[in-house]
Amino acid sequence: AQKVTQAQTEISVVEKEDVTLDCVYETRDTTYYLFWYKQPPSGELVFLIRRNSFDEQNEISGRYSWNFQKSTSSFNFTITASQVVDSAVYFCALNYGGSQGNLIFGKGTKLSVKP
């Protein structure tokens, strides 16, 4: 069965620190997609990235970077030089059932960035 584990419930950092959010997944599918979403206090769910299981290249987008390692079933997310606006709950998700839209979410990691 599919499963997504975000072991870090809450993380608190000071502005400008780097922070890594961990995501470990379980799946028997050979083709799958992994996602990261941000949910700020306003409540909307903001898409950050989708990664195909065949693409293990790391991704960088500005201060955000993602490290996908199939060998350890991990898809970790790093924010470099964190800012107060990064404060949010971050969800990692995995699709199942052959449909990209069928997502199983981790429990989320609440990140607080203090000035």
Place this chain on the structure above:
Amino acid sequence: SAVISQKPSRDICQRGTSLTIQCQVDSQVTMMFWYRQQPGQSLTLIATANQGSEATYESGFVIDKFPISRPNLTFSTLTVSNLSPEDSSIYLCSVEDRRYNEQFFGPGTRLTVL
């Protein structure tokens, strides 16, 4: 990216009544998805709605409680029936935007049941 709107954005309902939530997308999509986020929790998939066929429900969710309509490729509704306080949640619709290989979520409908 796809633009998704939901109505209402929030509502307060009495126990035993029903609420219908609308989801509108600015482009045609094959599949639409309905999720629930209970207070302080993660998201859980309720069902998948394809145009022209019955919705597919996940384990723990039934059509009598969560009837879904999908009359065309840009619109869907989710009804939460016979409301109880345990139904107080945020309900979100989601679509896949294949133009950008992204999975988007609507702004959500915050339901409070008294």
